[in-house]
Amino acid sequence: MKKKWLLLALLLTTATTRIFAQTPQADLPGFTAYADPEEENVQISQRNGVIKWTDKANTVNFYFHVATPGTLKVALTAKSDAPSKVAVTINGVEKTISINANAYTKIPVLETKIKSAGFYCVSLKGVEKKGDVYGDIQSVNLEGSAVKDIQFNPKPWRRAASVHLNYPVPEGKNPEYFYGEIKVPAGEDKLGTYFMSCGFHRGYFGMQVNSPTERRIIFSVWDAGGEPQSRDKVKYEDQVVLLAKGDSVEASGFGGEGTGGHSHWVYNWKPGETYRFLMHSVPEGNTTTYTAYFYVPEHHEWKMIASFRAPKDGKYMGHLYSFLENFSFSNGHLGRKGYFGNHWIKTNTGEWIELTKAKFTNDATARAKDRLDFGGGSENGWFYLWNSGFKPANAQAGDIFEHPATGQHPDINLPKF
Template sequence: MKTFMKLIINVIVFSLVLMKVSCSSSDSGTFVEEDPITETPDNSVDVKKLSISVACEGNSWVAETIYPENTGNIVGEGGISNWTDANNKIRTYFYAKTTGDIQVGLKGKFTSTTKLKVTLGSVSKEVEFESSATAQKYAVGTFKIESKGYHFVELEGLIKSGSTFGEISDILLGNATWSSNIVSVQPDWFYWGRRGPSVHLGYTMPEGKNITWFYNELTVPEGMDPIGTYFMANGFADGYFGMQVNSETERRVLFSVWSAYDTQDPNQIPDEYTVDPLGYGTDVTVKEFGGEGSGAQSYLVYNWKAGNTYKFLLRGESNTENTMDYTAYFYAPEVGDWKLIASFRRPFPSNSAKYLGRLHSFLENFTPSMGSNVRKINYSNQWVYDTNGTWSEMTGAKFTVDNTAASGVRFDYDGGADGANFYLRNCGFFSDNEIPNTSFTRTPKGVAPTVDFSKLEVPKIPEEVVRNLLDRSTWTVVDYSSQEDQGGEGDTGKCYDILDNDVNTYWHSCWNNCTGTPPHHIVVDMGESKTIAGFRFIQRQSLSRAVKDIELQVSADNTTWTSIGDFTLANVSTVLDIDLSEAKTFRYFKFIAKTSHDGSDFAAMAEIVPYTN
């Protein structure tokens, strides 16, 4: 249990920053659980004295939602809009550094007479707003802040005569005596403030040992696994290894290694800096990544369960001059065995290392519309194995935070030790936070992992099946729905680029001064009938607008078409082969792109190559 004194110390640490930076949030421990008392609006509130604006764009979420799109469809640039469903209550969060009476209003535009319920703490007020052509400031009433920490103003739609409950840009607070005591996320921090703070544990490694293996166990408590979370178990100087909640239906085990070349675009990495795969397990996808550094990434789609304990094992050592080889294994109790994820070779390892270093774990939210949901992770057993064949237990760790927390943008961060476990917790607008840079010691378990290294799968690149790829030099495109031929893709973007035997050129659906909505199609004439056993696809190498769901149709005369099936293409830059259930004879084939991996209306494809075996 965190003490009140810790909160006071933390506020003092960030007091100078808080004069400039704001944060949005609310603490479930602060909020009253009983039904609020409903009052009529307080007409004595002077709207001109509501001098504090809490921007909805950076501080509002749909209440108690587990789906990103619920907030994403309503809260966006400019604040709250498209709010049509009365079941969607909107909460706008702020941090109060003191207590007392506070006056509340809002800034918004209402296209017709609208009635909202406005709640803060244990009091609600029902307010009617008249229609207006432009955004206006409205007074709501006086409320009470009964505790320091996070709070929220909740808006509930009661009556609307128009299509929406209004467009609301700001929650207004006052009077001026509160100006230095209210913290909310400011415009320069909207993206990171909505994501919330990331929290870390840096483990105390044994001194004087060359570490080659890092073992960790983690358990996500039930209900603490919202969409958009990365529960990172085995972090090291050059990468990270853990598990994610990617969507309502997909979860992954993710292992990535950064390139030593500083760029956000993997296409810019010189060959000598490229992180090369040395092997990967069955059903594992290997690709490049960018955006937050760049390098090599691997993941296994696996439906892990909250409440179950999973084991992570990472190997790191240098086997050739000025490189490090990193190999990751995952153990699921549902499977009962170690599963190889991938192995990568990184040129120019950090600090010219030859063994594992800077071992850590972290917890982050990577979906801004889920920044109001709390998440937590328990780490239960950390060990390292050295070149002398000895296991050592790591029982010490330092709790640290990212720049979002260190700059005073969000305070809902926590971490420490609980008996024999370490833990991390973030987001959700709780107020019982931990002081950053605090060191903790957990209770030792004293039982080393039982890992038989000789039985672990040896990494190797799966052998590529040799295909009899057909010569396409005389083939023609005889029909298509659209192509980017207005210069938007430079010298590429045309349909024929799927036949030119160059993976660096590609077809792209039109977008520059034109529109093209899915499904997209391309019809290819092979010149004569051929018996085809399958198709090879190669996505656009940057994976921008990579195609996901497709249909293939075939024809002998370009008039009568037969579907040979619907297929899903992986979001990878390597070859994707689709074997037909039985060989088909035809002259024409139609490629139909139904969806893209990024969810947009656009699509791109580098190569399509039929083969005969």
């Protein structure tokens, strides 16, 4: 009988251990946090997570997606240079905790019931501190049935997923010119955003929000050879050559994401306005000259941004596309949206062809499912792209969008040089 009780006790212990071990858990790294209203008086460090958090005006936010409703326990792994208090909010529940340890310690916070699948946010706000910081946060620790199949970005790459519109060109047609327009709604022009209208196999042309006081029209062409980082390593015969640039346009080489020739014009474009872009390609031998023009509405005329000669090319533009990119790490959680439309090509035989169909694609961040918040479609005669904001995707790679044809090609009167 004693042996039977021992065996029963052993089985119960094993079952309990197995149940405990199977409780889903996840740790959201500190380096994946975002600060609001901006990343100031707090740092999000790739090595150390949330550090130097000195101002209670900032909230520190961690985002994730729940697939399985259920119980969720929240804890913080944190430390502080002196006793402090931090308010933690999720799912409408708030709890103020004390951080007293000067070494990273796991601090239980609260338990809540997640009733529906979707995006959620653990938000931290400083309450009081006796030292310099409210706390250094190494991770947010989640446990419970709601963690099953949870999704969050595990990487320090805090940008939103990039999204693209790819425009098919009828077979046998050579695009000498590629024309497109962009319109950005008010409030969607977040810092660190690139709205690109006319992309092709060797470059891209569009407009950016670079700082609170600076916006740019930007045009770049890649070198040959495939060097990923340093232009110093690119052979001279593989380098793009600047042939001309417009007044007040800055031009230089670039590296870090491939290499090539870069040009930009500082121009205070405005949300709600429609802007026009035109690319021109001239093949000659095994090179092609690419020239970008931007229509300046205040002057009622086209302005040349730059002209580059690309080696080891020798063909007209191919792989025509537009994209929306978030290139700032600090605000990769803020939603942005742009409209892209009225795209046309003019072939080398003088034929105008309207591009009313687009294939939706996205980048490695989306393909790895590090981010789920992106999409696009067709609306009011325009294509649109959006990313970030931690809301459900409304498109997937390979989707085909269409909008009605206007039937009226653009009237273009280019400057003479």
